Amino acid sequence: MFNIPTEISSTIHAYSSVAFENDISGLQxxxxxxxxxxxxxxxxxxxxxxxxxxxxxxxxxKALRRSTERFARQGIHPVLDLEPFAAAIIAAATPTxxxxxxxxxxxxxxxxxxQFKPPSESLKKFVKRNGGLNKCATLYAHRLGRLxx
Amino acid sequence: xxxxxxxxxxxxxxxxxxxxxxINNLEADEKRTVRVALQEFENQGYARRRLDxxxxxxxxxxxxxxxxxxxxxxxxxxx
Numbered sequence: 001m002f003n004i005p006t007e008i009s010s011t012i013h014a015y016s017s018v019a020f021e022n023d024i025s026g027l028q029x030x031x032x033x034x035x036x037x038x039x040x041x042x043x044x045x046x047x048x049x050x051x052x053x054x055x056x057x058x059x060x061x062k063a064l065r066r067s068t069e070r071f072a073r074q075g076i077h078p079v080l081d082l083e084p085f086a087a088a089i090i091a092a093a094t095p096t097x098x099x100x101x102x103x104x105x106x107x108x109x110x111x112x113x114x115q116f117k118p119p120s121e122s123l124k125k126f127v128k129r130n131g132g133l134n135k136c137a138t139l140y141a142h143r144l145g146r147l148x149x
Numbered sequence: 150x151x152x153x154x155x156x157x158x159x160x161x162x163x164x165x166x167x168x169x170x171x172i173n174n175l176e177a178d179e180k181r182t183v184r185v186a187l188q189e190f191e192n193q194g195y196a197r198r199r200l201d202x203x204x205x206x207x208x209x210x211x212x213x214x215x216x217x218x219x220x221x222x223x224x225x226x227x228x
Contacts, residue, residue, distance in 0.1 A: 014188075015198075016188070016191070016192055018192045019188075019191045019192055019197075022191070022192075022194045022197070022211075023197060025194075026197075026211070026212070052199045052200065053199070055199075055200050056198050056199050056200050056206055059200060059204070059205075059206055060198070060206060063198075119200060119201070119202055119203055119204035120202040120203070
């Protein structure tokens with residue numbers, strides 16, 4: 001079924017560009033499903049996929065660096081440490097355009113969840129428990145973003 | 150670093166490499182072979198890395214692998 005190479009690679013465990021492309025393709029399929037879906041909770045499935053992917057990049061600094069470089073080559077420039085959330089959303093939606101304010105809102109929701117969501121709780125449950133997407137984006141701005149006091 | 154692998158992927162790693170028992174009790178060379186196998190699965194779109202319920206990196210089977218196995222099971226039951 002699968003071809004396991006007998007030659008031992010010196011870059012074992014590196015996050016390859018093929019693996020990166022596979023992950024982004026998965027997000028793109030999820031984005032397309034979201035566009036066709038009329039279920040108002042469909043967004044949580046897509047955002048969970050983005051969250052789960054980027055959360056492991058953030059846990060593995062080398063994977064994060066490689067992903068950031070690949071996004072830069074595609075013309076998507078994450079600017080801050082946690083901006084890969086926005087970059088992943090934009091890459092998932094390519095070639096369609098997503099409204100910048102929507103990307104920003106979803107990215108804030110995911111960054112807020114990254115800071116405060118217990119790993120065992122689903123993103124959907126966490127966001128709903130905190131008042132929904134808009135409320136979580138606002139909470140991010142108040143607790144972690146530019147409105148932080 | 151300890152390797153964490155979900156049940157389905159572990160089954161396929163075992164199937165490909167022969168029964169290997171507890172992955173974290175392997176000799177260094179064997180462990181290296183498991184890592185190569187995992188990366189190859191990853192490159193083929195059958196494995197991915199995500200965080201587990203405790204926030205630790207874990208290898209898991211992708212939806213593509215799950216679909217492949219579901220279809221294989223259906224084919225087997227038809228025969």
